[in-house]
């Protein structure tokens with residue numbers, strides 16, 4: 218298996234203002250520091266995805282205190298600059314030292330009508346600005362019933378990869394894929410690790426077919442949907458699951474640190 222650094226990512230969604238963000242990031246860093254030896258030894262990355270208005274405060278704290286945390290934004294504009302009221306450019310996120318940006322979260326697809334074409338344009342924008350896109354894919358309960366688990370997430374991934382492979386030369390860009398079955402998000406009903414592994418394996422096959430072996434072996438694929446400290450271990454044991462995208466449980470720094478710390482138990 219390739220050396221993929223596990224990524225435990227916390228998507229705060231529309232929770233926590235910038236003052237609350239500072240308190241949560243401080244507590245997260247302290248809690249992780251207790252277990253720093255273990256989580257750093259395994260080289261796991263821990264990242265938070267706060268609302269836009271928190272990013273500057275989070276950046277200042279992480280840079281100022283040299284915390285071993287990464288951060289990213291929850292969305293970006295497909296455009297670089299211009300008359301796009303309310304939008305945020307990838308250039309601005311890069312200037313704030315964001316490493317990651319979520320693209321195509323199911324809540325963006327559902328409530329903001331983001332199509333695969335829009336997601337592809339946003340992935341391209343992220344890459345233009347040196348951000349690592351975390352492309353979210355996943356099936357609804359209706360999709361699951363009609364097509365099985367893998368068909369829709371694989372089609373969503375292919376729609377974006379097609380635009381990347383077309384005309385690109387040289388090494389494939391760094392990308393993270395997050396498999397989040399919509400029915401598992403915020404429901405308390407996570408997929409089983411076997412279900413998640415089956416879809417993540419299918420996603421990796423699609424990457425292999427479209428971008429080649431190197432990209433398939435290097436790309437991290439996360440599972441998201443009702444992840445907690447009580448179920449993370451099972452997901453991390455699976456061959457094609459390289460971490461988690463955590464929603465609700467990432468708002469509690471002690472619980473999120475407990476999820477991140479599970480790295481040390483993997484393979485022990």
Ligand code: 13P
Pocket residue numbers: 228322397401402403404405441442443444462463464465466
């Ligand atoms: P929950 O962990 O709250 O189910 O949310 C998952 C999610 O949507 C993360 O992006």
